[in-house]
Amino acid sequence: MRLEDLGYHTELENYRKDQNLDSFGVGRVISEHKERYIVKTTEKEYDGEIIGNLRFSASKRSDFPAVGDWVAISEYDEDKVLIHAVFPRQTIIERQSVGKQGEKQIIASNIDYAFIVQAVDRDFSINRIERYLTICNTSKVKPIVILNKIDLVSEAELTKMISSLHERVHSAPILAISNESHKGIEELKQIIEKAKTYCLLGSSGVGKSTLLNHLLGKDLMRTAAISESSNRGRHITSHREMHILENGGIIIDNPGMREVGIADSASGLEITFETIVALSKRCKFKDCTHTTETGCVLVAALESGEIDSLSYENYLRMEREKEHFESTVAERRKKDKDFGKMIKNYKKGKKNKKN
Ligand SMILES: Nc1nc2c(ncn2[C@@H]2O[C@H](COP(=O)(O)OP(=O)(O)OP(=O)(O)O)[C@@H](O)[C@H]2O)c(=O)[nH]1
Numbered sequence: 001m002r003l004e005d006l007g008y009h010t011e012l013e014n015y016r017k018d019q020n021l022d023s024f025g026v027g028r029v030i031s032e033h034k035e036r037y038i039v040k041t042t043e044k045e046y047d048g049e050i051i052g053n054l055r056f057s058a059s060k061r062s063d064f065p066a067v068g069d070w071v072a073i074s075e076y077d078e079d080k081v082l083i084h085a086v087f088p089r090q091t092i093i094e095r096q097s098v099g100k101q102g103e104k105q106i107i108a109s110n111i112d113y114a115f116i117v118q119a120v121d122r123d124f125s126i127n128r129i130e131r132y133l134t135i136c137n138t139s140k141v142k143p144i145v146i147l148n149k150i151d152l153v154s155e156a157e158l159t160k161m162i163s164s165l166h167e168r169v170h171s172a173p174i175l176a177i178s179n180e181s182h183k184g185i186e187e188l189k190q191i192i193e194k195a196k197t198y199c200l201l202g203s204s205g206v207g208k209s210t211l212l213n214h215l216l217g218k219d220l221m222r223t224a225a226i227s228e229s230s231n232r233g234r235h236i237t238s239h240r241e242m243h244i245l246e247n248g249g250i251i252i253d254n255p256g257m258r259e260v261g262i263a264d265s266a267s268g269l270e271i272t273f274e275t276i277v278a279l280s281k282r283c284k285f286k287d288c289t290h291t292t293e294t295g296c297v298l299v300a301a302l303e304s305g306e307i308d309s310l311s312y313e314n315y316l317r318m319e320r321e322k323e324h325f326e327s328t329v330a331e332r333r334k335k336d337k338d339f340g341k342m343i344k345n346y347k348k349g350k351k352n353k354k355n
């Protein structure tokens with residue numbers, strides 16, 4: 001195995017040289033548990049601990065290593081390394097840390113692509129797909145939409161779902177698969193690139209674990225669960241959050257990833273709702289709510305059908321959640337009220353126009 005097989009590339013190597021980290025080894029963090037890390041190198045997997053210096057200079061949680069990070073290490077025992085430095089991260093998936101207002105927690109780093117998994121049964125929701133797209137766009141991770149459980153719907157139903165999806169989602173490839181009939185799984189495997197890092201996003205029950213097992217070709221989750229229970233209280237050396245697939249792709253799947261929310265994804269809205277945001281910037285009215293105002297570019301675009309109205313409502317909702325997340329409590333109360341009025345106005349306006 002070479003470092004490149006774990007996703008290492010020239011930019012990281014240049015950084016290592018620039019920072020005079022040549023005397024250290026290089027590894028990638030594949031698991032994190034209460035400040036204990038598993039670091040994978042070309043030779044093996046080590047238990048890693050950060051050096052005191054790194055701990056003292058860390059001013060926030062994101063200064064600590066995360067799953068997916070490249071780190072400079074030195075071996076101090078047969079299976080143990082000290083972590084001296086964290087390499088700059090190319091992409092970061094993070095979320096609001098529990099209990100600490102305003103502080104972010106890194107879920108994983110250096111991910112190239114995210115599979116946004118959604119089941120085509122009751123779970124199917126383009127709104128939710130737009131949410132996950134926004135998370136990806138915030139994190140600079142490239143999205144790939146996967147519609148799963150297509151064995152549960154007819155060909156015609158699936159075609160309808162895909163075409164309605166195409167109307168609102170323009171920037172991401174869409175794949176349809178079934179873990180049950182295995183339809184589309186080969187095609188999915190084909191698009192997975194060697195040495196690129198992937199993650200799985202999507203609600204509970206959409207089939208992420210089942211898919212991962214198919215990709216890995218084994219019943220991974222069960223194996224992990226067994227070794228975890230027999231290792232209770234100790235560092236769980238058998239628990240991996242990063243997996244290398246047969247074709248060389250790398251998948252990160254950790255518990256935190258499954259709880260990432262929109263509140264944490266401010267900047268991505270502009271990319272997900274590119275047309276809407278671009279238009280709203282062109283609106284000539286100051287303080288326009290872009291909902292009912294005559295002469296507003298957005299209102300006009302909605303009427304002409306240039307913008308999908310469901311997409312627009314979803315955008316308003318997410319924009320508001322974003323602001324909610326960024327504002328203080330007092331501001332929030334006022335904004336909630338204003339927003340309530342705004343949505344009401346918008347819907348009233350739409351109704352009136354229909355009549
Ligand atoms: N019919 C059908 N069922 C599926 C398919 N994929 C997964 N399932 C079933 O859906 C259920 C949930 O699948 P999981 O893989 O555990 O879902 P998950 O996304 O990992 O869920 P969390 O672990 O809660 O995040 C299981 O009972 C699977 O057998 C599929 O393609 N078709």
Ligand SMILES: [Zn+2]
Nearest residue numbers: 283288290296
């Ligand atoms: Zn306007």
